Amino acid sequence: HKITSSCKHEATLSSTNQKAACSRSPGTMPGPYRETDLTEKVEAFLSDLKRGGSGTGPLRGSAETARETTALLRRITAQVRWSSAGDLMEVIRKEGRRMSAAQPSETTVGNMIRRVLKIIREEYARSRGSSEEADQQESLHKLLTSGGLSEENFRQYFTALKANVIEAINELLTELEGTTDNIAMQALEHIHSNEVIMTIGRSRTVEAFLKDAARKRKFHVIVAECAPFCQGHEMATSLSKDGIETTVITDAAIFAVMSRVNKVIIGTQTVLANGGLRAVNGTHTLALAAKHHSTPLIVCAPMFKLSPQFPNEEDTFHKFVSPHEVLPFTEGEILSKVNVHCPVFDYVPPELITLFISNIGGHAPSYIYRLMSELYHPEDHEL
Amino acid sequence: MQIEGKELTKEEKQRLRKEKKQQKKGKEKKDASLPQVSVAETAAPASQLKAERRARQEAERTSKQSKKGDTGQPATTSKPKIPPNELQPGTQNTWSDHPHHMLYLIKQWLSPEIFFFQIPRRLDYGYKVSLFSHLLQYSRKAPLTQQLSIPSAVIHPAIVRLGLQYSQGIVAGSNARSIALLHAFKQVISDYTTPSNEELSRDLVNKLKPYISFLNQCRPLSASMGNAIKYIKKEISNIPSQFKEDDAKKKLLNCIECFIEEKIVLAAKAIAKSSIEKINDGDVILVYGCSSLVNHILCEAFEKGRKFRVIVVDSRPRLEGREALRRLVQKGISCTYVLISAVSYILPEVSKVFLGAHALLANGYVMSRVGTSQIALVAKAFNVPVLVCCETYKFCERVQTDSFVSNELDDPDDLIVTRKGETQLKDWQQVPRLGLLNLVYDVTPPDFVDLVITDLGMIPCTSVPVVLRVKNVDLL
Numbered sequence: 001h002k003i004t005s006s007c008k009h010e011a012t013l014s015s016t017n018q019k020a021a022c023s024r025s026p027g028t029m030p031g032p033y034r035e036t037d038l039t040e041k042v043e044a045f046l047s048d049l050k051r052g053g054s055g056t057g058p059l060r061g062s063a064e065t066a067r068e069t070t071a072l073l074r075r076i077t078a079q080v081r082w083s084s085a086g087d088l089m090e091v092i093r094k095e096g097r098r099m100s101a102a103q104p105s106e107t108t109v110g111n112m113i114r115r116v117l118k119i120i121r122e123e124y125a126r127s128r129g130s131s132e133e134a135d136q137q138e139s140l141h142k143l144l145t146s147g148g149l150s151e152e153n154f155r156q157y158f159t160a161l162k163a164n165v166i167e168a169i170n171e172l173l174t175e176l177e178g179t180t181d182n183i184a185m186q187a188l189e190h191i192h193s194n195e196v197i198m199t200i201g202r203s204r205t206v207e208a209f210l211k212d213a214a215r216k217r218k219f220h221v222i223v224a225e226c227a228p229f230c231q232g233h234e235m236a237t238s239l240s241k242d243g244i245e246t247t248v249i250t251d252a253a254i255f256a257v258m259s260r261v262n263k264v265i266i267g268t269q270t271v272l273a274n275g276g277l278r279a280v281n282g283t284h285t286l287a288l289a290a291k292h293h294s295t296p297l298i299v300c301a302p303m304f305k306l307s308p309q310f311p312n313e314e315d316t317f318h319k320f321v322s323p324h325e326v327l328p329f330t331e332g333e334i335l336s337k338v339n340v341h342c343p344v345f346d347y348v349p350p351e352l353i354t355l356f357i358s359n360i361g362g363h364a365p366s367y368i369y370r371l372m373s374e375l376y377h378p379e380d381h382e383l
Numbered sequence: 384m385q386i387e388g389k390e391l392t393k394e395e396k397q398r399l400r401k402e403k404k405q406q407k408k409g410k411e412k413k414d415a416s417l418p419q420v421s422v423a424e425t426a427a428p429a430s431q432l433k434a435e436r437r438a439r440q441e442a443e444r445t446s447k448q449s450k451k452g453d454t455g456q457p458a459t460t461s462k463p464k465i466p467p468n469e470l471q472p473g474t475q476n477t478w479s480d481h482p483h484h485m486l487y488l489i490k491q492w493l494s495p496e497i498f499f500f501q502i503p504r505r506l507d508y509g510y511k512v513s514l515f516s517h518l519l520q521y522s523r524k525a526p527l528t529q530q531l532s533i534p535s536a537v538i539h540p541a542i543v544r545l546g547l548q549y550s551q552g553i554v555a556g557s558n559a560r561s562i563a564l565l566h567a568f569k570q571v572i573s574d575y576t577t578p579s580n581e582e583l584s585r586d587l588v589n590k591l592k593p594y595i596s597f598l599n600q601c602r603p604l605s606a607s608m609g610n611a612i613k614y615i616k617k618e619i620s621n622i623p624s625q626f627k628e629d630d631a632k633k634k635l636l637n638c639i640e641c642f643i644e645e646k647i648v649l650a651a652k653a654i655a656k657s658s659i660e661k662i663n664d665g666d667v668i669l670v671y672g673c674s675s676l677v678n679h680i681l682c683e684a685f686e687k688g689r690k691f692r693v694i695v696v697d698s699r700p701r702l703e704g705r706e707a708l709r710r711l712v713q714k715g716i717s718c719t720y721v722l723i724s725a726v727s728y729i730l731p732e733v734s735k736v737f738l739g740a741h742a743l744l745a746n747g748y749v750m751s752r753v754g755t756s757q758i759a760l761v762a763k764a765f766n767v768p769v770l771v772c773c774e775t776y777k778f779c780e781r782v783q784t785d786s787f788v789s790n791e792l793d794d795p796d797d798l799i800v801t802r803k804g805e806t807q808l809k810d811w812q813q814v815p816r817l818g819l820l821n822l823v824y825d826v827t828p829p830d831f832v833d834l835v836i837t838d839l840g841m842i843p844c845t846s847v848p849v850v851l852r853v854k855n856v857d858l859l
Binding site for chain 1: 512514698699700705708709712717718719720721722723724725726727728729752753754756757760761764785786787798800802807808811814815816817818819820821822825826
């Protein structure tokens with residue numbers, strides 16, 4: 001069969017089961033062409049991820065990355081040969097590992113993969129007719145009485161599984177498209193008039209949030225520029241063009257002006273499993289200053305940023321970029337004798353955060369672990 | 384224009400005074416907010432005469448530039464609004480016209496000293512953030528001395544140079560500014576000659592007032608400069624009247640030398656000695672920006688053989704930390720360099736934080752470069768001790784609880800940066816609701832500071848008023 005030749009060529013997309021021919025949904029192109037087309041897309045995506053690590057943020061926002069990842073996973077589901085859910089999960093896990101390894105700091109990729117894996121499990125369980133909750137009870141009681149986790153090898157074959165999975169992924173995509181709008185819609189409940197709001201760096205979610213509130217309320221925004229990338233400048237120009245009174249301050253002035261700030265609203269790169277944040281550098285200082293003045297700290301983060309990682313991996317938490325952003329090469333003679341660090345992220349512990357606003361509503365940081373258990377299956381936490 | 388000679392006849396003086404009064408009444412109808420003229424008018428007659436003479440001299444010089452208005456309106460007591468450009472007729476249409484026009488120019492400027500001595504006011508630049516609209520915001524590019532018509536007649540050239548150095552940031556840092564100020568005053572004093580009928584102790588103080596206003600215009604005075612000026616004024620007024628001029632000048636120069644030597648140089652040595660006890664081998668010390676005192680301490684400690692490494696934290700837009708970095712690396716100290724946004728990342732490695740101060744306020748707050756309070760805050764959160772090094776001459780009687788009421792706003796254009804060929808804030812002036820804020824100082828609450836090292840010893844932050852009281856008792 002022609003598939004075997006292309007299988008050798010694309011070793012990563014190995015799917016061994018010949019019976020998969022009957023599970024192919026009608027309308028897909030047979031032959032090696034579609035598989036190369038798929039791998040091309042995957043490779044292009046991976047190289048985009050790798051390139052996007054320069055520190056100013058990925059080449060696209062996290063929402064776009066999440067959408068692209070999900071679209072790619074949908075393609076893989078549709079085009080790769082698989083016969084049972086277990087095979088599909090293997091394929092997706094393998095691809096997922098490659099994608100996460102391309103840019104470890106881009107956690108939305110891993111999150112989407114885990115979401116899709118959870119979707120597959122759910123669909124499988126539904127097809128089997130059993131309710132999902134029974135399989136996922138993590139309580140000690142269940143563990144003891146059921147004698148260990150149920151042996152689930154996902155080997156059964158269902159005809160409609162593929163269609164169901166693809167439909168569920170489509171729903172996920174629709175959800176992803178609406179996240180920013182969902183968050184922005186809640187803006188009026190949190191911002192009153194004549195407020196002074198502080199933010200740091202540039203977050204598209206926060207931008208949409210503030211612009212939505214500005215349609216009905218008048219308030220003042222202070223943007224900390226977040227050196228050395230100075231993305232705060234872009235944020236400030238964009239907000240002021242929409243008619244919001246904006247002031248740009250340097251990072252050093254955050255504590256100085258904090259006493260006049262009513263709320264701090266920030267975005268983040270990742271929400272960690274304990275409710276902490278991995279956000280742009282300078283956010284920890286901002287959070288400490290807000291705590292000192294008892295100013296509420298609100299984090300606008302869509303659900304796809306929630307990641308099952310914990311912040312205790314010292315080596316892998318931080319990401320560094322070229323130190324020439326901090327001390328340029330023109331400083332010649334002293335460069336060789338000095339260590340220069342340019343970290344990109346900061347860890348913000350959950351005690352400093354007041355509220356998370358996500359597309360499904362507002363939550364306290366102590367509730368994040370529950371949300372996580374709804375989104376991801378515990379066995380998928382390690383891809 | 385005829386030059387009438389340096390002496391006024393009595394009637395001319397009287398007429399001048401009358402015309403000035405009428406001008407003033409007319410001006411008061413126009414804008415009711417210039418009481419300075421009355422202040423000036425009630426000044427001692429001697430200085431008023433002198434001012435008039437000087438005003439006349441200026442009038443002769445500016446007569447080429449000033450336009451002559453209509454010679455209309457009678458100069459009598461009818462009180463219509465006299466437009467300032469119209470000049471009143473006199474029997475002589477010469478120099479007597481010009482003082483009025485020039486007086487009008489003078490009245491535009493605010494303070495009484497400025498009224499007499501024509502120091503131009505710097506214009507505000509750019510959109511000011513509403514919270515700080517009570518402060519002045521200047522552009523470094525706008526020329527400062529262009530409006531100064533004849534600087535040498537009124538302001539000593541050494542002071543003009545100093546003012547320019549301040550405004551351009553060439554002389555920066557509170558110790559440097561104070562020392563430069565004292566040197567400039569030494570120059571002024573040695574060039575000074577007492578005019579006849581004047582006492583040196585009173586006249587010199589009056590002479591210094593416009594210089595100080597000018598320097599204040601260039602860049603607001605720091606607390607250390609304020610204390611230095613207070614000391615000099617006290618020394619000058621304490622000069623007994625029997626002293627001959629040369630002796631008096633020598634004594635004053637000596638006093639200034641003493642001040643610099645005791646309060647700045649020796650104090651630095653004393654502080655370095657105390658601080659070295661606090662630096663242990665293997666320490667990782669964090670410093671912020673460029674404080675001459677902290678750099679001195681670290682260099683001394685390194686020479687004494689302590690083994691430590693330094694982390695220099697810097698912030699935009701001044702990037703003073705690079706200067707500190709250069710000085711420390713030259714000595715051979717191993718350094719790390721980060722920006723202030725990375726402070727939370729680097730603090731777990733740090734064992735002590737050494738900060739410099741611009742002034743210590745009487746309620747225990749530390750006024751220092753913007754960003755210092757932030758570093759103290761994060762250090763407190765990580766339980767790292769914070770030590771502030773400050774000479775006693777920087778202690779000041781003011782009290783302040785936040786960084787808004789009394790601060791300095793720097794040129795807002797400094798925030799603009801070009802990255803990857805794009806300058807986001809290039810046209811920030813055109814965007815209607817966008818403001819840039821470039822603060823210079825901030826205040827650190829005393830609960831963040833663990834120890835203050837001064838030349839009088841190591842004290843907690845709350846003991847500052849005690850030191851002030853002790854110092855004042857000493858000076859009496």
